Amino acid sequence: MKIEYYIVLSLALFCIGIAGVLTRRNAIIIFMCIELMLNAVNLLLVAFSKMHHVAEGAKNVAMAGIDGQLFVFFIMVVAAAEVSVGLAIIVMMYRNTHSVDVNFLNRLKH
Amino acid sequence: MSATVFLFYFLSVLALGSAIMVVVSRNPVHSVLWLIATFFAISGHYILMNAQFIGIVNLIVYAGAIMVLFLFVIMLMNMNADSEPKKNKWLKLAGVVSGGCLLLVMVAALKSAEVKGQLVQMKDGDIGLIANLGKALFTDFVVPFEIASVLFLSAMVGTVVIGKKGD
Structure with missing residues (x-):
């Protein structure tokens, strides 16, 4: 499978995420679209890691391309931490204003 | 196929x-x-x-x-x-158009990309196996791994502090 197919697939997923962030007003859905964008990047990193493994494998580099998959692992770690803090902020926001509409909160007070 | x-x-x-x-x-x-x-x-x-x-x-x-x-x-x-607020349909259209424009520009930039035509290895190759990833994680990437544990601790503390009632 050529790398272009994976690049186009990841770009499409990323742009769907961007369109979601721009069009929706529910804070939780915006957060889910950010997760979608992170996953598009993860998919592309794994595809590039497998591409470099083939390209460098001819030069007898056994573990070429393994960095890409470890970066994906660390992105998942950061995403898990981000989700826990972000959802706590959204719950706190809901408790204060009884709404998760981001347009309602554009003044950053009340 | x-x-x-x-x-x-x-x-x-x-x-x-x-x-x-x-x-x-x-x-x-x-x-x-x-x-x-x-x-x-x-x-x-x-x-x-x-x-x-x-x-x-x-x-x-x-x-x-x-x-x-x-x-x-x-x-x-x-x-x-029902709790979803109504939104101006022109704003929705603008969001979709800007997302689509980004997709268009980035796919067009792919036309002269250096990696074009290179193959991705499917269904074999052993870098994705847990033994090799674990070996690399605990030798070359051991410092980021430990920092990730500190990050998790701070996220946990932060969540508890933010979610606490009565301030």
Whole structure:
């Protein structure tokens, strides 16, 4: 499978995420679209890691391309931490204003 | 058409279709369920590329833990399709057009990319196996790994502090 197919697939997923962030007003859905964008990047990193493994494998580099998959692992770690803090902020926001509409909160007070 | 190519197209269509459904669903619970379908499709892509560890971790961490957290918060707030605010349809159109323009520009930039035409290794190659990833993680990447544990601790403390009642 050529790398272009994976690049186009990841770009499409990323742009769907961007369109979601721009069009929706529910804070939780915006957060889910950010997760979608992170996953598009993860998919592309794994595809590039497998591409470099083939390209460098001819030069007898056994573990070429393994960095890409470890970066994906660390992105998942950061995403898990981000989700826990972000959802706590959204719950706190809901408790204060009884709404998760981001347009309602554009003044950053009340 | 070989089985790998067929699976690639099937999983791609599944991922893109459910990603679009995440954005257009009015009910937030349905959005979460479609996002889980997207994560399953992406995990299928990882397993197709023989990145077994990342595929399973994606299922456990994203489709398992993070999505349960989202569902829990949505059900805690008792949200449904009626609580979704009405929005100007021109603003929606502007959002979709700007997302589409970004896609267009980046796909057009791919035309003269250096990596064009290189092959991705499917279904063999052993860098995605847990033994090799673990060896690299605990030798070359051991400092970032330890820093990640500090990050988790601070996230945990931060969540408890933010979520505390009465301030």
